[in-house]
Amino acid sequence: xxxxxxxxxxxxxxxxxxxxxxxxxxxxxxxxxxxxxxxxxxxxxxxxxxxxxxxxxxxxxxxxxxxxxxxxxxxxxxxxxxxxxxxxxxxxxxxxxxxxxxxxxxxxxxxxxxxxxxxxxxxxxx
Amino acid sequence: xxxxxxxxxxxxxxxxxxxxxxxxxxxxxxxxxxxxxxxxxxxxxxxxxxxxxxxxxxxxxxxxxxxxxxxxxxxxxxxxxxxxxxxxxxxxxxxxxxxxxxxxxxxxxxxxxxxxxxxxxxxxxxxxxxxxxxxxxxxxxxxxx
Amino acid sequence: xxxxxxxxxxxxxxxxxxxxxxxxxxxxxxxxxxxxxxxxxxxxxxxxxxxxxxxxxxxxxxxxxxxxxxxxxxxxxxxxxxxxxxxxxxxxxxxxxxxxxxxxxxxxxxxxxxxxxxxxxxxxxxxxxxxxxxxxxxxxxxxxxxxxxxxxxxxxxxxxxxxxxxxxxxxxxxxxxxxxxxxxxxxxxxxxxxxxxxxxxxxxxxxxxxxxxxxxxxxxxxxxxxxxxxxxxxxxxxxxxxxxxxxxxxxxxxxxxxxxxxxxxxxxxxxxxxxxxxxxxxxxxxxxxxxxxxxxxxxxxxxxxxxxxxxxxxxxxxxxxxxxxxxxxxxxxxxxxxxxxxxxxxxxxxxxxxxxxxxxxxxxxxxxxxxxxxxxxxxxxxxxxxxxxxxxxxxxxxxxxxxxxxxxxxxxxxxxxxxxxxxxxxxxxxxxxxxxxxxxxxxxxxxxxxxxxxxxxxxxxxxxxxxxxxxxxxxxxxxxxxxxxxxxxxxxxxxxxxxxxxxxxxxxxxxxxxxxxx
Numbered sequence: 001x002x003x004x005x006x007x008x009x010x011x012x013x014x015x016x017x018x019x020x021x022x023x024x025x026x027x028x029x030x031x032x033x034x035x036x037x038x039x040x041x042x043x044x045x046x047x048x049x050x051x052x053x054x055x056x057x058x059x060x061x062x063x064x065x066x067x068x069x070x071x072x073x074x075x076x077x078x079x080x081x082x083x084x085x086x087x088x089x090x091x092x093x094x095x096x097x098x099x100x101x102x103x104x105x106x107x108x109x110x111x112x113x114x115x116x117x118x119x120x121x122x123x124x125x126x
Numbered sequence: 127x128x129x130x131x132x133x134x135x136x137x138x139x140x141x142x143x144x145x146x147x148x149x150x151x152x153x154x155x156x157x158x159x160x161x162x163x164x165x166x167x168x169x170x171x172x173x174x175x176x177x178x179x180x181x182x183x184x185x186x187x188x189x190x191x192x193x194x195x196x197x198x199x200x201x202x203x204x205x206x207x208x209x210x211x212x213x214x215x216x217x218x219x220x221x222x223x224x225x226x227x228x229x230x231x232x233x234x235x236x237x238x239x240x241x242x243x244x245x246x247x248x249x250x251x252x253x254x255x256x257x258x259x260x261x262x263x264x265x266x267x268x269x270x271x
Numbered sequence: 272x273x274x275x276x277x278x279x280x281x282x283x284x285x286x287x288x289x290x291x292x293x294x295x296x297x298x299x300x301x302x303x304x305x306x307x308x309x310x311x312x313x314x315x316x317x318x319x320x321x322x323x324x325x326x327x328x329x330x331x332x333x334x335x336x337x338x339x340x341x342x343x344x345x346x347x348x349x350x351x352x353x354x355x356x357x358x359x360x361x362x363x364x365x366x367x368x369x370x371x372x373x374x375x376x377x378x379x380x381x382x383x384x385x386x387x388x389x390x391x392x393x394x395x396x397x398x399x400x401x402x403x404x405x406x407x408x409x410x411x412x413x414x415x416x417x418x419x420x421x422x423x424x425x426x427x428x429x430x431x432x433x434x435x436x437x438x439x440x441x442x443x444x445x446x447x448x449x450x451x452x453x454x455x456x457x458x459x460x461x462x463x464x465x466x467x468x469x470x471x472x473x474x475x476x477x478x479x480x481x482x483x484x485x486x487x488x489x490x491x492x493x494x495x496x497x498x499x500x501x502x503x504x505x506x507x508x509x510x511x512x513x514x515x516x517x518x519x520x521x522x523x524x525x526x527x528x529x530x531x532x533x534x535x536x537x538x539x540x541x542x543x544x545x546x547x548x549x550x551x552x553x554x555x556x557x558x559x560x561x562x563x564x565x566x567x568x569x570x571x572x573x574x575x576x577x578x579x580x581x582x583x584x585x586x587x588x589x590x591x592x593x594x595x596x597x598x599x600x601x602x603x604x605x606x607x608x609x610x611x612x613x614x615x616x617x618x619x620x621x622x623x624x625x626x627x628x629x630x631x632x633x634x635x636x637x638x639x640x641x642x643x644x645x646x647x648x649x650x651x652x653x654x655x656x657x658x659x660x661x662x663x664x665x666x667x668x669x670x671x672x673x674x675x676x677x678x679x680x681x682x683x684x685x686x687x688x689x690x691x692x693x694x695x696x697x698x699x700x701x702x703x704x705x706x707x708x709x710x711x712x713x714x715x716x717x718x719x720x721x722x723x724x725x726x727x728x729x730x731x732x733x734x735x736x737x738x739x740x741x742x743x744x745x746x747x748x749x750x751x752x753x754x755x756x757x758x759x760x761x762x763x764x765x766x767x768x769x770x771x772x773x774x775x776x777x778x779x780x781x782x783x784x785x786x787x788x789x
Contacts, residue, residue, distance in 0.1 A: 024442060044452055048459075080408075111435055195297070200291070202288075203295075218334065
């Protein structure tokens with residue numbers, strides 16, 4: 001039973017990963033897709049960070065009394081990944097704002113319907 | 127929001143400390159949680175706090191658009207400049223060992239300037255994102271601010 | 272400080288630094304000058320690196336960033352394959368940037384020009400960085416740098432559908448990149464290192480564990496998303512169709528090719544060809560996906576009415592050829608992949624540059640976007656003879672006619688199929704080339720054999736802006752747009768006749784990759 005708890009972070013990782021992917025695929029609202037993407041990327045942060053903590057390891061600052069330190073490298077990698085995630089989210093939201101201004105809606109099916117209607121109109125005129 | 131007394135007073139009290147805390151986080155990144163990215167975000171959040179209370183126009187007077195874009199670009203150039211300095215002083219790109227006669231102090235210098243560049247860029251980016259989104263709020267009904 | 276030893280770092284730094292400089296200068300003309308200078312310098316450095324590798328024993332240049340020895344530090348590692356892709360990417364950029372000056376004055380608002388150049392420089396730096404780095408996480412970072420810049424570049428298109436296309440690409444591309452980072456995470460957790468060469472050595476001990484196989488799976492799916500391998504290609508047609516012409520040309524020639532490079536790098540230099548090709552059914556899966564891509568995408572291309580969309584689907588089909596070569600797992604197959612990577616890059620680059628010329632001629636500054644349907648293109652050869660002829664020649668390269676570069680890649684593909692005794696594959700390759708004939712013929716038929724649309728009595732677009740779309744195409748494209756495009760068309764023919772550069776590099780790269788396997 002205890003071993004299940006030691007794997008808790010991995011279970012949460014998989015849950016977040018699948019939840020995020022599901023939201024991206026199943027939801028048609030642009031903002032919800034971006035939220036799903038963020039949830040998906042968050043699961044990856046957990047995937048890297050959880051194994052970085054060593055059993056009995058302390059914070060990675062050199063000190064005479066400690067011999068086992070936790071791994072600081074995953075933290076640095078994830079900091080980079082978080083920044084990338086923030087940039088992607090900002091870009092996605094900016095695009096959503098522009099799409100709202102251009103189409104008047106942020107629901108994917110409405111945008112597709114407007115595009116098809118526009119193309120049919122163009123074909124009729126040409 | 128600038129007509130709300132509580133917000134005005136609390137804002138004017140807190141914002142200097144927020145900015146100071148950002149500098150603290152910046153310089154203590156070696157020894158505790160912190161560093162360039164976090165400091166840049168905290169600094170930008172101080173300015174955004176000011177913009178939320180006193181209005182976007184006042185924030186633009188404080189940090190005009192050209193300044194924000196220049197911050198954005200300068201930070202990246204500082205980071206690249208540290209790397210090129212390493213190149214010019216005889217080492218490889220981003221070599222901190224050659225930045226000082228003592229390699230350990232060279233590492234300190236390199237990390238200091240690199241984190242400074244990161245903080246400047248991140249502050250610029252966060253402010254730019256805020257300005258871009260906030261200035262588009264005119265799209266729907268305008269609230270009195 | 273001798274310049275030669277720092278070439279690997281400068282390869283990425285010079286384009287990367289030109290981007291913030293372009294943002295600081297905030298003027299379209301200065302930004303153009305700086306970014307173009309950066310890209311030409313990058314091209315010169317790429318050629319320099321290619322020449323340098325020939326002089327070194329073992330053919331690998333290793334550069335330590337920060338003077339930290341690998342595996343603690345990030346290492347830039349240039350072998351024959353990397354230098355080949357570097358020459359392709361920087362060469363295309365060096366050609367497209369001067370070309371884009373005349374094109375974006377018509378397609379992008381004036382005050383956004385300096386941002387276009389900055390994003391282009393970032394995209395270029397990202398692509399060069401992916402190719403040159405020897406550190407797994409660094410690949411992800413540069414991949415995201417170039418991808419984010421790409422989303423912005425696509426969103427600069429005039430048509431509002433460019434925004435939706437950029438958003439769809441953002442979602443799919445980010446999922447792909449996150450899959451890649453999950454794969455890299457599993458590899459890091461199993462081996463404890465991020466340096467690709469070190470990872471390869473440490474993987475020998477843990478090779479058959481489930482985590483490593485999961486890493487392989489995640490990496491393959493993630494890279495396939497970026498590379499637009501069928502069925503993960505959904506973002507490509509919209510992105511290529513609605514992006515500005517210069518952006519389409521640059522992306523079609525480079526972005527998917529660099530993703531193929533990442534796949535080859537992970538398969539051969541990290542996992543080793545025995546794990547990937549012998550122990551897993553990956554070759555069969557890749558074979559069938561490639562065949563479906565070749566046939567389905569080419570068939571969809573034939574039914575398209577929009578010229579840009581037709582060639583976008585053609586790109587999806589041609590990626591199928593590249594991965595088909597990979598699925599053989601032999602030296603000839605790998606050589607075919609690498610050669611077709613290059614040949615398709617220059618052929619598609621030429622086609623989209625020429626199409627950009629057609630778009631430029633039909634739009635006034637700030638004009639409304641008008642789709643290049645075959646009705647509007649009727650009789651084009653009378654008014655734009657050079658452009659049409661160029662598209663025809665590049666189309667012949669896509670088909671694989673002898674005398675063009677495309678023939679060389681098909682030749683190696685057929686040789687690789689024959690040496691494995693798969694005669695039916697030879698038939699499949701030839702049949703899919705017939706599909707390519709079909710869609711190139713659609714353009715030829717419209718441009719050369721249809722009579723031009725009769726000049727209706729319509730007001731000029733200045734009087735009635737709606738007539739912009741109805742305006743018949745007037746004259747040949749300006750010289751600044753024709754010359755770079757024809758340089759690429761000339762390259763297509765040159766590399767079809769003189770294969771010493773392409774096949775020589777590809778063969779050497781394949782031997783290097785297979786030699787360092789287990």
